[in-house]
Amino acid sequence: MRFEVGAEAAALRDAAAQVLAGQAPVAVLRAGWPGGDPGAPAAAWRRVADTGAVGALVPVAAGGLGLDENAVVPLLEALGYNGLPVPAVETIAIGAPLLAIAGSDRLQGVLGGDCQVAAQLGDSDLLPFGQRAELVILRQQDTLRVYERTDLELTPCVTVDGSRALARVGQLRRGGSTLAATPGVVASAWWRGVLGTSALLVGLAARMLELTVGYVRQREQFGAPVGSFQAIKHALASALVAVEFARPAVLAAGWAQAARVPDAARQTSAAKVLASDAARLVARTAIQCHGAMGYTTEYDLHLFAKRVWALAPSWGDPAWHRARIAESLGV
Numbered sequence: 001m002r003f004e005v006g007a008e009a010a011a012l013r014d015a016a017a018q019v020l021a022g023q024a025p026v027a028v029l030r031a032g033w034p035g036g037d038p039g040a041p042a043a044a045w046r047r048v049a050d051t052g053a054v055g056a057l058v059p060v061a062a063g064g065l066g067l068d069e070n071a072v073v074p075l076l077e078a079l080g081y082n083g084l085p086v087p088a089v090e091t092i093a094i095g096a097p098l099l100a101i102a103g104s105d106r107l108q109g110v111l112g113g114d115c116q117v118a119a120q121l122g123d124s125d126l127l128p129f130g131q132r133a134e135l136v137i138l139r140q141q142d143t144l145r146v147y148e149r150t151d152l153e154l155t156p157c158v159t160v161d162g163s164r165a166l167a168r169v170g171q172l173r174r175g176g177s178t179l180a181a182t183p184g185v186v187a188s189a190w191w192r193g194v195l196g197t198s199a200l201l202v203g204l205a206a207r208m209l210e211l212t213v214g215y216v217r218q219r220e221q222f223g224a225p226v227g228s229f230q231a232i233k234h235a236l237a238s239a240l241v242a243v244e245f246a247r248p249a250v251l252a253a254g255w256a257q258a259a260r261v262p263d264a265a266r267q268t269s270a271a272k273v274l275a276s277d278a279a280r281l282v283a284r285t286a287i288q289c290h291g292a293m294g295y296t297t298e299y300d301l302h303l304f305a306k307r308v309w310a311l312a313p314s315w316g317d318p319a320w321h322r323a324r325i326a327e328s329l330g331v
């Protein structure tokens with residue numbers, strides 16, 4: 001049996017990647033950090049939305065593309081590769097489909113890229129992109145509610161990845177409406193968050209590998225490119241193998257969710273473990289292969305490495321997902 005990315009999914013991924021390549025260079029990524037202009041990433045996100053990407057999981061009748069999780073995985077991998085500092089997973093995989101189900105009048109703004117969605121579906125009071133996203137989805141027991149950002153008491157927080165605009169959620173001021181109150185819908189939204197984050201991690205790992213291979217090819221020591229040294233070759237080969245093992249696992253998890261197979265959650269946990277471990281390995285290897293340059297935080301590599309360090313423990317860290325896999329297998 002042969003598995004491959006479908007034509008529609010590939011076309012959506014390629015369209016988004018083309019827009020990102022032109023609209024979101026490294027300067028735009030840096031603008032997402034404190035002291036930068038957050039309007040630059042927001043403008044790039046609107047261009048991505050023009051491709052229809054935000055509505056991938058939204059029915060055609062509601063203005064979306066009517067696709068499924070098979071299309072979301074390659075799309076989010078492309079977004080991870082680029083590193084655009086926006087809540088892509090929260091908006092595409094969680095917010096847009098839930099707003100469509102609820103018939104929210106905010107959906108069109110989300111699909112058009114004018115409105116971003118932050119989401120915290122776990123037990124934490126820390127909200128990625130809480131300082132910027134116009135809409136916020138919070139879990140309250142078995143219910144998901146959506147708020148305007150101005151409805152919430154949000155305190156900015158410092159994090160390893162400053163472009164995530166992290167905020168701590170305090171008291172709810174007013175407003176809010178119910179998006180979902182069915183345990184199955186709530187659980188599905190959470191697992192889509194896990195899946196989307198796994199895809200982002202694979203994309204980030206691929207970008208760091210590309211940066212590192214390019215660097216070791218041109219950096220010379222003792223009269224030869226450092227990439228010709230056996231230690232560098234072996235380290236990068238191991239990192240590449242980890243990414244190549246993680247990518248099909250994430251694609252398989254996307255298929256499992258789309259097909260609603262009984263072990264979809266377990267497959268998604270496995271994907272998150274492999275993607276997190278691979279991205280962390282690539283980050284560590286990339287910094288080591290860059291030598292002293294790799295430890296310079298102003299260097300572009302850190303834009304992607306720090307995103308990995310923030311995402312790997314989110315939506316359940318590898319230890320949590322390993323324990324869940326073991327439990328599901330009766331180990």
